[in-house]
Every structure is written in structure tokens, then in C-alpha cells.
Amino acid sequence: MPAPRDSSILTIAGKDEPGRPMIVSGRVFSRDGKHVRAGTRVGVYHTDARGDYHNIRGHARLSGWLVTDSLGRYEIHTIRPGAYPDGRTPEHIHFIVDGWGNDELRFATDPRVSSAEREASRAEGTFGTVQPVTIDAKGVQHVVRDLRSRY
DSSP states (O other): OOOOOOTTEEEOSOTTSSSOEEEEEEEEEOTTSSSBOTTOEEEEEEOOTTSOOOOBTTBOSEEEEEEOOTTSEEEEEEEOOOOOTTSOSOOEEEEEETTEEEEEEEETTOTTSOHHHHHHHHHHGGGSSEEOOEEOTTSOEEEEOOEEOOO
């Protein structure tokens, strides 16, 4: 019998999806940022490598839901999203935490992100909207983004 799938790990872009592989991980905390939130539902969506959502019945094609583990952790296996076709909007991933809000993750390596945005996020640490990107030996990009629940 196969092991049950860990609902805190979400794959929204498989091996055949064009684009640069990326793993986004982090934890969800209470509103005050001090206590981890186990069992928190998180929605994720973003564009494909060309910057298109390819909406399917009102939902982005590259999207899904996860539930944080007992330590509030989550992990998303995807590709790095493309910037919108207008060329002005930075690459980003949307997060919906506990059914509320629309937090974003932007990448410090994206030239469309302003220095003011980078600086403001640096002060927030891993809660900041703009986060650094590292690349492992296999060429997979990694980003850490912690989120705050509304509760």
C-alpha cells in the first residue's frame, strides 16, 4: 500500500511543463508572526513561463491548494512564473491563506522589481514580498517565503 500523500507538499508544474524548475517553501504563522499555524489551507497560483494564466473555468492552470504540516511548513514544486506580457509587472506567485487576501511572492533577481521593493522586503525578512533566489547543483531555483494567517 503506498504511503499517503503529504498535503503540505504541492506539485503544480510537472517535468513536462516548460520553464525553470522552482521549489518554494516556508511556514505559515499567526497574524503576529510568532506562532506557526499547523493545518492552514493555502491556495497558490501563477502564470506559466510565458506569463499567461491560461484560465480554466475561471482558475489559473498552474494552481492548487495545500494544508500546512504540524510545524506550519509547506513546499511547492513548480516553475518560475513568467512576467505578464506587458513586460512591466514582475514575475510573481499568488498565495491565498485561510481563504483570505492575496499575498504575493516576487523574486529579488527579477529586474522589474524596484530597489525600493527589495529594501522594504529586506526589513521584513522571510515575510517580505520580495525574496532571494538560490539555485542548487541540479539547476532548481529555491525560494523561502513565510506567510501570515489572518487569524
